[in-house]
Amino acid sequence: MLAIVIPYYKINYFRDTLTSLANQTCKKFKVYIGDDASSNNPEFLLQDFVNIFECEYFRFEENLGEKYLTKQWERCIDLTADEAWIMILGDDDVLGETVVEEFYKGLERPNFASNVIRCATIVIDEQNKTYSDLFTHPELETGIEFSIRKLKHETRSSLSEYIFKKETYRRHKFTHFPSAFYSDDKAWFDFSEEKKILSLNEAVVYIRVSDFSLSGSSSNKIAREAECQYLLLIYVHQFHKLNSSEKGLLLIKLEDTFYFNKFKDIKVLYKFYFRCLLYFKFDKLIKSHKKLFRKLYHSFDT
Template sequence: MNKLAIVIPYYKLDFFEETLKSVAAQTDRNFTLYIGNDASPDDPLPLIQKHFSDNEFKYYHYSKNVGGTNLALQWERILENVTEEWFQILGDDDVISANFVEEFYTHLNQIEKNKINVIKFSQALMDGHSIILTSYTHLKTITHYRDIWTDIFSKRERSSLSENIFRTSEYKKYKFKKYPLAWYSDDMAILEISNFKNIFFIETAQVQVRIFEKSISGMTDDEVYNKKKEWARLYFYEDILKKFKLLPKKDIEPLLKFYLSICWNLRESKIINLIPLYFHIGKPLKILTIPYKILLLNRNK
């Protein structure tokens, strides 16, 4: 039985064939391909059947669109069918290198030996013309979640869903947070599914993530989308702060300040309990400032 599922939540036809070609080009065919059609107006079956025979993929056509409400709902809907031990969610406009599956199996014994639940591959961004826009990411082979967290928060390093492979059994314990636009949902999944421990990085295979005008990442001038991204950031940081004992102490106060600034910008006055946070970082006197902070946030409504 294959140990790896490649899951493609399909909606956009624009670059879908490029995605399919990259999967069809795999040097190791020991994977199961799942494709879920989120009630797209464009039928993908002709393209799928062009590159795969009927016994090489599992196709699900859903009559109701849920990705428009939250992309994580679409991901989870397809994942209900997955029986493999590991899965990748590959964007319908992203591509993987031909040795992606091969390198997964090459390192699998080491991954299992170290009891790791999340695998990350080297990633670069590309545009609508398939021109690479960035360098490829680099991490240590075994990277602690604190370094991943530092990349997300302090360095603001880029991250995408497609570059990760998750252990299915651990995913089922947490699933995906339903943040607006599923923005930061993959980041929280990395932290939770890894159990806030190590992830395994593979540099010898790559994922190329497409940024163009129809992708959420590419909609940088859309005010509605930008507002939703800010709400997602707020909820993500709020959930992280609730797990403050797992965070590096040096990051907690800067994160808290940033969290409160987002609350201010979004006119959100309901904030998490700050008392245990201030005790944890050794600044109990800061508790006296909490009523003033809440007063300011309420005045900002």
């Protein structure tokens, strides 16, 4: 069975989220709401959906989301029972009517062998107006293939569009990055465990971007700090799986984040430099030399 987990904090669009659950064509799911010590108690809204879908509400007295959002996700997952699959749905995002139905159809596909399933998405604004075209994905791809596509800006991704096996989540948990930026991206190649991610392009999740959402309010500096940590983990653990052009792309992205974040790990920088010699094209290598040696010099100087 599917558990839909909502780490709740903001009430602004929560009725829309709950209504989208009530409108599902398949009601074979249970909702778990973990209130992150919000000042806006949502229980009066939940009364309107009693007997429409199964739901449990729990209020945490300590706010974790402000500092450790991934820990809030994890303690909300801990509320679930024996459900085998988990979706973490944002408290302002909206499910298309057939998301749950398409999920169960996906499980019945011939030779199904995925730990992670994802839906198509449309970005919406505060007035529920579409803010983007429909984003779809290859039917099957590995977690690292997805990561490279995102580094190339060929796709977008957000937590709410994914459904994953609880057993693989338990083996890996979420990696904490500042404000949880890239924590979900890292999870998909962890949770997929070399198996391919299955895309349900017929199922649509509407992702809201507003002044109240994290992506609409967090500073660029926090996002760049998280990006550096995320790229470093790919660099350390996944580099050998990439082809030459992908390795070059990752090194270019890392170079940019190193300078933005004043990265000073001398051992990493030296190894990074020699990999640049191997994978950068000549013109890019010339441009990088001056910046990299300046970075190495300042590392010694400080």
